[in-house]
Amino acid sequence: MASVYQESGDAKGTFLGHPKGLFVLFFAEMWERFSYYGMRALLIFYLTKHWLFSDSESGIIYGAYTALVYITPVVGGYLADKYLGQRKAVLFGAVLLTLGHFFMAFEGDAAVGHVDNPVISVFWLALALIIVGSGFLKANISVIVGQLYPRTDVRRDGAYTIFYMGINLGAALGSLLCGYIGETYGWAYGFGLAGIGMLLGLLVFIWGKPLLLGRGEPTDPEKLKQPVAGLKLEWWMYIAGFAMVGICWLAIQYQDLVGYVLGVFGGGLVLYVLYTAVSKLSSEERDRIFAAMFLIVTSIIFWALFEQAGSSLNLFTDRHVDRAGVPASTFQSINAIYIILLAPVFATVWTVLGRKGKEPSAPFKFGLGVVQVGLGFLVLVWGAQSVGLENATPVIFIFLIYLLHTTGELCLSPVGLSAMNRLAPAHMASLIMGTWFFASATGNFAAGLIASATGAEGVGQEAGKQVVLDVYSTVGWSAVIVGIVVLLISPLIKKLMHLDTLQDDNVGDDLEGQSEFGEPAAAGIHPTTKS
Numbered sequence: 001m002a003s004v005y006q007e008s009g010d011a012k013g014t015f016l017g018h019p020k021g022l023f024v025l026f027f028a029e030m031w032e033r034f035s036y037y038g039m040r041a042l043l044i045f046y047l048t049k050h051w052l053f054s055d056s057e058s059g060i061i062y063g064a065y066t067a068l069v070y071i072t073p074v075v076g077g078y079l080a081d082k083y084l085g086q087r088k089a090v091l092f093g094a095v096l097l098t099l100g101h102f103f104m105a106f107e108g109d110a111a112v113g114h115v116d117n118p119v120i121s122v123f124w125l126a127l128a129l130i131i132v133g134s135g136f137l138k139a140n141i142s143v144i145v146g147q148l149y150p151r152t153d154v155r156r157d158g159a160y161t162i163f164y165m166g167i168n169l170g171a172a173l174g175s176l177l178c179g180y181i182g183e184t185y186g187w188a189y190g191f192g193l194a195g196i197g198m199l200l201g202l203l204v205f206i207w208g209k210p211l212l213l214g215r216g217e218p219t220d221p222e223k224l225k226q227p228v229a230g231l232k233l234e235w236w237m238y239i240a241g242f243a244m245v246g247i248c249w250l251a252i253q254y255q256d257l258v259g260y261v262l263g264v265f266g267g268g269l270v271l272y273v274l275y276t277a278v279s280k281l282s283s284e285e286r287d288r289i290f291a292a293m294f295l296i297v298t299s300i301i302f303w304a305l306f307e308q309a310g311s312s313l314n315l316f317t318d319r320h321v322d323r324a325g326v327p328a329s330t331f332q333s334i335n336a337i338y339i340i341l342l343a344p345v346f347a348t349v350w351t352v353l354g355r356k357g358k359e360p361s362a363p364f365k366f367g368l369g370v371v372q373v374g375l376g377f378l379v380l381v382w383g384a385q386s387v388g389l390e391n392a393t394p395v396i397f398i399f400l401i402y403l404l405h406t407t408g409e410l411c412l413s414p415v416g417l418s419a420m421n422r423l424a425p426a427h428m429a430s431l432i433m434g435t436w437f438f439a440s441a442t443g444n445f446a447a448g449l450i451a452s453a454t455g456a457e458g459v460g461q462e463a464g465k466q467v468v469l470d471v472y473s474t475v476g477w478s479a480v481i482v483g484i485v486v487l488l489i490s491p492l493i494k495k496l497m498h499l500d501t502l503q504d505d506n507v508g509d510d511l512e513g514q515s516e517f518g519e520p521a522a523a524g525i526h527p528t529t530k531s
Contacts, residue, residue: 019148021215022159024208026166029141031201032094033170035101036134037336038178038194041329044314046187051120052113055315055455062311063448064255065127067262068248070441072135074434075244079136083224084237086140086147086216087209092241093136094202100129101195105188128248132241140216147215164343170197171336179329255448262442269435273428281425284498288423291363291496292432295419296439298366298486302412303443304450305373305479306405309335311451312468313401320384320465322392331398338406346410362419363493367486369412374479376404377472384469389462423497450475 013020043065047058080089103126108119145163149155174197182190218224224234231239251257270293277289310332318328353359360368383397416436424432456467 018155018159018162019211019213021148021208021211021213022145022162024204024211025141025145026163028090028094028201028205028208029163030166030170031197031204032097032137032141033167034174034178035097035194035198035201036130036174037171037332038174038182038197039101039104039130039191040310041175041179041314041332042182042187042190044311045183045318045329046191048315050107050113050187051117051123052115054457055312056452056457057455059311059451059453059455060255060448061252063307063445063451064252064258065131066307066310066447067258067441067445068131068251069134070437070444071261072132072244072248073139073437074135076132076135076137077139079237079240080140080143083218083233085218086143087212088216088218088234089136089140090144090216091202091205092238093133093138093140094198094205096129096133096241096245097137098133098195098198098202100126100133101191101198103129104191105195107186107188124249124253125245127252128245131248131252132244135244136241144212144216148213165340168336168339168343172333172340175333175336176330179332180327183327183329258445262438262445266438266442269438273431273435276428284501285425287496287498288425289428289432291493292420292423293435294493294496295362295366295416296436298370298482299412299416299436300439300443300446301479301482302366302370302373302408303440304446305377305475306409307444307447308451309402309405311447312454312471315454316380316465316468317398319461320393320468321398322395324395331402334399334402335406335409338403339410342406343410346407361490361494362415362497363490364487365411365415367483367488367490369408369410369483370479370486371483372404372408372411374476374481374483376401376408377476378480379404381469381473381476384465389465422502 015023044058044062047053047061048055053061076089076093080086084092103122106119106122106126108117108122114120142160142163145159149159174194178190178194178197181193224232224237226233228236251261273289273293277286281289314328314332317323317331321328323331350359380393380397380401383400384393387393420432420436421429450471454468454471456464459467
């Protein structure tokens with residue numbers, strides 16, 4: 001055991017039994033999530049109230065933005081693995097994010113809206129910087145956490161639990177503080193606070209470099225120094241990052257481009273995975289890929305509904321809910337608070353059931369997740385209709401929809417991450433994980449289309465509320481039906497997974513407290529939406 005602790009960097013000292021570098025990453029990520037979710041809580045209101053986009057236009061823009069946030073980590077992760085290393089990629093991403101959040105504070109003339117307002121270009125640039133910055137940072141910072149520990153170190157589960165608590169703590173505080181200040185004192189102040197949070201994360205990461213123990217450095221530092229066309233290769237990596245900013249600056253303005261990219265590349269990716277599974281894999285490996293693809297497609301439906309939180313549900317809370325004067329954006333913190341409270345409970349429940357041989361299969365958990373996200377909307381519809389369209393919906397139903405969505409998230413998101421890791425053959429692991437996140441991007445874009453459908457410009461308050469409730473009723477019942485179908489066929493999907501012949505690459509690792517797929521039970525702390 002002494003060698004394990006030495007390898008994990010105890011020469012620099014520990015705090016609470018962990019390398020101090022873990023807490024550098026904890027605070028850097030906490031502040032990054034503070035800024036991201038603080039901005040996200042205000043974004044739909046900024047689009048509709050300041051830039052005067054219609055509800056439908058705002059929903060599409062919001063969906064395109066969140067979809068791009070899930071696409072760029074594929075590039076950011078690739079460049080880090082092949083050239084930059086994780087630390088330099090995280091640092092570059094943090095710089096882009098800091099710039100992006102501060103650019104959000106440039107409002108322009110509120111009376112003009114987005115038509116013929118030159119400052120709107122600064123707004124698009126801010127979104128593009130945040131998108132690409134997230135791609136470089138989020139794809140790599142959690143990798144450094146794992147690099148601080150040997151694979152057999154018994155502290156790894158606890159380390160990721162601490163790290164993911166930082167994610168949700170930042171998300172909760174950002175939504176509360178930035179949302180309240182932005183709606184109460186002005187958009188620039190809310191977005192400015194998000195920018196300050198990101199700057200603090202950047203400073204923590206720079207200050208704590210020595211405590212990272214050399215982890216996350218490039219595999220070939222000399223290669224980065226080699227000149228290419230008169231510039232070091234490293235600078236070409238950063239130029240590529242700024243080129244991505246330019247591409248995203250265009251894509252976020254022409255949202256149809258995002259839909260086409262998702263459709264063409266997503267369809268091609270799925271076809272390639274299936275072709276590889278059929279033509280090059282053994283029968284058991286092929287079946288596991290089929291099971292993984294089923295879970296991936298199911299996840300699209302879940303995220304399309306779950307991601308109404310920041311768009312249409314945020315607007316519904318603002319316009320149709322009795323909030324007792326509390327700013328609507330602050331309710332975006334409820335999901336993160338529920339995660340902090342409930343994730344340890346779910347992790348414990350899965351572990352206890354697993355020891356008794358009664359843990360539900362991953363497909364069954366997916367079915368539960370989809371049913372719950374649908375029930376959340378149906379509960380809200382029932383609550384709104386029970387008091388009449390002319391009256392404000394009691395706020396308790398907002399807490400209930402977020403509760404059901406959070407429990408659904410905990411049934412699906414961490415389980416899906418674990419399943420992708422375990423079902424894919426080693427040589428297809430990155431491809432399958434990339435497909436999983438591409439599906440998340442597709443779900444987010446679909447969420448924008450659903451949010452757009454809730455827009456009802458030019459009608460009265462009650463008629464507009466009815467339009468939203470009709471959409472929520474439709475998607476709610478659809479999700480419940482799909483979820484029940486998934487539950488019914490889950491035994492067949494589980495059979496395709498061939499769990500009885502699934503081999504662990506590290507048979508000697510400590511298996512205590514691990515889930516069905518051998519992933520740490522504490523991974524339940526980590527929902528994809530906070531990843």
